[in-house]
Amino acid sequence: MFIVMSIFFSYQDTPAFFSFPPLPPSEQYGNLLISRTSEKHNMKPVAFSHWSHRMHYTCRVCHLELEFNMQLNTTEITEEDNKSGKFCGVCHDGEIAFGHTKENCDKCHNGDISYGYEKFVKLKDFPKTRFGNRIDWTAAIQTGLIKPKTFISTPPADMSFDKELELKAENFLIPPAVFPHSAHVKWLDCANCHPDVFNIKKKTTKHFSMSFCLRGEFCGLCHLKTAFPLNDCKRCHPDMSEDIK
Ligand code: HEC
Ligand code: HEC
Ligand code: HEC
Ligand code: HEC
Ligand code: HEC
Ligand code: HEC
Known part of the structure; x- marks a missing residue:
C-alpha cells in the first residue's frame, strides 16, 4: 500500500x-516533412500538414482507403504514383486540389515545416484546448463546424x-x-x-x-x-x- x-x-x-517529448508550436503540431526519396533526387522534402487536411477528410480516408501508413517515411510514395492518381495524386489532380504541374512542385517540395501558417491563423475562432494544435477537434466535428469526408470511393x-x-x-x-x-x-x-x-x-x-x-x-x-x-x-x-x- x-x-x-x-x-x-x-x-x-x-x-x-x-x-x-517537447511540443512544437501549435501550428506545427502534426506537420510532417516527408523525405524518404526526395532529397536523393535533389528535391526538397515534402511538407504535409494534418490540420489542413483533417478539416476536409477523416483519418480513415488516408490511413485506410489510400493506404498511407501511420509512420513517417514508410509509405512508398513516388512521383509516378502521384501523377497516375495514387497517394497524394488521388486529390492533387488539378481538380480537387492543385495538381502535379511544374508550377506546383514547390507547393509540396519546399522543406518548410510551417508551410501554410497563414491559413492556420484563420482557425483562431475554432474551439480551444491547451495542447497540440490547441484546437478541440472533437468539438469541431461534433458541432458540425467541420464535416470531413469519410471516404473517397469505398464507404465505411x-x-x-x-x-x-x-x-x-x-x-x-x-x-x-x-x-x-x-x-x-x-x-x-x-x-x-x-x-x-x-x-x-x-x-x-x-x-x-x-x-x-x-x-x-x-x-x-x-x-x-x-x-x-x-x-x-x-x-x-x-x-x-x-x-x-
Ligand atoms: C490527407 C491524408 C491524411 C489524413 C486525412 C490524415 N493523415 Fe495521417 N498521415 C498522412 C501521411 C501522408 C503521413 C506520412 C506517411 C509516410 O510518410 O509514410 C501520415 C502520418 C501519420 C502519422 C505518423 C506521424 C509520424 O510522425 O510518424 C500518424 C500518427 C497519423 N498520420 C495519424 C493520423 C490521424 C490520427 C489522422 C486523423 C485525425 C490522420 N493521420 C489523417 C496522411 C493523412
Ligand atoms: C482508436 C482506436 C479504436 C478504434 C477506431 C476502434 N476501437 Fe474498439 N477498442 C479500442 C480499445 C483501446 C479497446 C480496449 C482494448 C483493451 O482493453 O485491451 C477496444 C475494445 C473493443 C471491443 C471490446 C469491448 C469490451 O467491452 O470488451 C469491441 C467489441 C470493439 N472495440 C469494437 C470496435 C468496433 C466495431 C469499431 C469500429 C466501429 C472499433 N472498435 C473501433 C480501440 C479502438
Ligand atoms: C501534392 C504534393 C506533391 C506535388 C505537387 C509534387 N510532389 Fe513530388 N513527391 C511528393 C511526395 C509525397 C513524394 C514522396 C517523397 C519522399 O518520400 O521523399 C514525392 C516524390 C518525388 C520525387 C522522388 C523520386 C520519385 O520519383 O518518386 C521526385 C523526383 C518528385 N517528387 C518530383 C516532383 C516534381 C518534379 C514535381 C512537380 C512537377 C512534384 N514532384 C510535385 C509530393 C508532391
Ligand atoms: C484526400 C485528399 C487529399 C490527399 C490524399 C492529399 N491532399 Fe493535400 N490537399 C487537399 C486539399 C483539398 C487541399 C486544399 C486545402 C485547402 O485549401 O484548405 C490540400 C492542400 C495541400 C497543401 C497546401 C496546404 C495549404 O497551405 O493549404 C499541401 C502542401 C498539400 N496538400 C500536400 C499534400 C501531400 C504532400 C499529400 C500526400 C502526402 C497530400 N497533400 C495528400 C487534399 C488532399
Ligand atoms: C490519450 C489518453 C491518455 C492521456 C492523455 C493520459 N493518459 Fe495516463 N493512462 C492512459 C491509459 C490508457 C492508461 C492505462 C490503463 C490500463 O492500464 O488499462 C493510463 C495509465 C496511467 C497511469 C498508471 C501507470 C501507467 O504507467 O500505466 C498513470 C500514473 C497515468 N496514466 C498518469 C497520467 C498523467 C499524469 C497524464 C498527463 C500528464 C496522463 N496519464 C495522460 C491514457 C492516457
Ligand atoms: C489511431 C489513432 C488513435 C488512437 C490509437 C487513439 N486515439 Fe484517442 N483520439 C484520436 C483522435 C483523432 C481523436 C479526436 C481528437 C483529436 O484529434 O485531438 C481522439 C480523441 C480521444 C478522446 C476524446 C477526448 C474529448 O475530446 O472528449 C479521448 C478521451 C481519447 N481519444 C482517448 C484515447 C485513449 C485512452 C486511447 C488508447 C486506449 C486512444 N485515445 C487511442 C485518435 C486516436
Missing part, C-alpha cells in the same frame, strides 16, 4: 514522473459502435482512463485499431501503460503526433484533480 500511495503522490507532485461499414470503456490501471491509485469509441469512430475505421493496435476484448492488450504510450504505442500512436498529446491528462483521466504540464 505504501508503494502504491507514494507513486500516487509522486505523479501529483512531480511533473517529472513521465517525460514527454457500420460505424455506429459507441461503447465507452473504462481502462483502469492495475496497482496504481490513478483515476481510470476512458476510451470513448464514439469520439474515435467519427475519424477512424475499426480496422485502424483492431486487431493490430488493440485487441477487440477489453483489458487483453498486453503492456498497456503510459510508458508504452509515451514510446508511440497504443494510445501514443496518435496521441503524441496528431490527436491531442498525452500531456492533456484530464481528457483521458477525467477525474484527475489537476493537469500536469
Whole structure:
C-alpha cells in the first residue's frame, strides 16, 4: 500500500514522473516533412500538414482507403504514383486540389515545416484546448463546424459502435482512463485499431501503460503526433484533480 500511495503522490507532485517529448508550436503540431526519396533526387522534402487536411477528410480516408501508413517515411510514395492518381495524386489532380504541374512542385517540395501558417491563423475562432494544435477537434466535428469526408470511393461499414470503456490501471491509485469509441469512430475505421493496435476484448492488450504510450504505442500512436498529446491528462483521466504540464 505504501508503494502504491507514494507513486500516487509522486505523479501529483512531480511533473517529472513521465517525460514527454517537447511540443512544437501549435501550428506545427502534426506537420510532417516527408523525405524518404526526395532529397536523393535533389528535391526538397515534402511538407504535409494534418490540420489542413483533417478539416476536409477523416483519418480513415488516408490511413485506410489510400493506404498511407501511420509512420513517417514508410509509405512508398513516388512521383509516378502521384501523377497516375495514387497517394497524394488521388486529390492533387488539378481538380480537387492543385495538381502535379511544374508550377506546383514547390507547393509540396519546399522543406518548410510551417508551410501554410497563414491559413492556420484563420482557425483562431475554432474551439480551444491547451495542447497540440490547441484546437478541440472533437468539438469541431461534433458541432458540425467541420464535416470531413469519410471516404473517397469505398464507404465505411457500420460505424455506429459507441461503447465507452473504462481502462483502469492495475496497482496504481490513478483515476481510470476512458476510451470513448464514439469520439474515435467519427475519424477512424475499426480496422485502424483492431486487431493490430488493440485487441477487440477489453483489458487483453498486453503492456498497456503510459510508458508504452509515451514510446508511440497504443494510445501514443496518435496521441503524441496528431490527436491531442498525452500531456492533456484530464481528457483521458477525467477525474484527475489537476493537469500536469
Ligand atoms: C490527407 C491524408 C491524411 C489524413 C486525412 C490524415 N493523415 Fe495521417 N498521415 C498522412 C501521411 C501522408 C503521413 C506520412 C506517411 C509516410 O510518410 O509514410 C501520415 C502520418 C501519420 C502519422 C505518423 C506521424 C509520424 O510522425 O510518424 C500518424 C500518427 C497519423 N498520420 C495519424 C493520423 C490521424 C490520427 C489522422 C486523423 C485525425 C490522420 N493521420 C489523417 C496522411 C493523412
Ligand atoms: C501534392 C504534393 C506533391 C506535388 C505537387 C509534387 N510532389 Fe513530388 N513527391 C511528393 C511526395 C509525397 C513524394 C514522396 C517523397 C519522399 O518520400 O521523399 C514525392 C516524390 C518525388 C520525387 C522522388 C523520386 C520519385 O520519383 O518518386 C521526385 C523526383 C518528385 N517528387 C518530383 C516532383 C516534381 C518534379 C514535381 C512537380 C512537377 C512534384 N514532384 C510535385 C509530393 C508532391
Ligand atoms: C484526400 C485528399 C487529399 C490527399 C490524399 C492529399 N491532399 Fe493535400 N490537399 C487537399 C486539399 C483539398 C487541399 C486544399 C486545402 C485547402 O485549401 O484548405 C490540400 C492542400 C495541400 C497543401 C497546401 C496546404 C495549404 O497551405 O493549404 C499541401 C502542401 C498539400 N496538400 C500536400 C499534400 C501531400 C504532400 C499529400 C500526400 C502526402 C497530400 N497533400 C495528400 C487534399 C488532399
Ligand atoms: C482508436 C482506436 C479504436 C478504434 C477506431 C476502434 N476501437 Fe474498439 N477498442 C479500442 C480499445 C483501446 C479497446 C480496449 C482494448 C483493451 O482493453 O485491451 C477496444 C475494445 C473493443 C471491443 C471490446 C469491448 C469490451 O467491452 O470488451 C469491441 C467489441 C470493439 N472495440 C469494437 C470496435 C468496433 C466495431 C469499431 C469500429 C466501429 C472499433 N472498435 C473501433 C480501440 C479502438
Ligand atoms: C489511431 C489513432 C488513435 C488512437 C490509437 C487513439 N486515439 Fe484517442 N483520439 C484520436 C483522435 C483523432 C481523436 C479526436 C481528437 C483529436 O484529434 O485531438 C481522439 C480523441 C480521444 C478522446 C476524446 C477526448 C474529448 O475530446 O472528449 C479521448 C478521451 C481519447 N481519444 C482517448 C484515447 C485513449 C485512452 C486511447 C488508447 C486506449 C486512444 N485515445 C487511442 C485518435 C486516436
Ligand atoms: C490519450 C489518453 C491518455 C492521456 C492523455 C493520459 N493518459 Fe495516463 N493512462 C492512459 C491509459 C490508457 C492508461 C492505462 C490503463 C490500463 O492500464 O488499462 C493510463 C495509465 C496511467 C497511469 C498508471 C501507470 C501507467 O504507467 O500505466 C498513470 C500514473 C497515468 N496514466 C498518469 C497520467 C498523467 C499524469 C497524464 C498527463 C500528464 C496522463 N496519464 C495522460 C491514457 C492516457
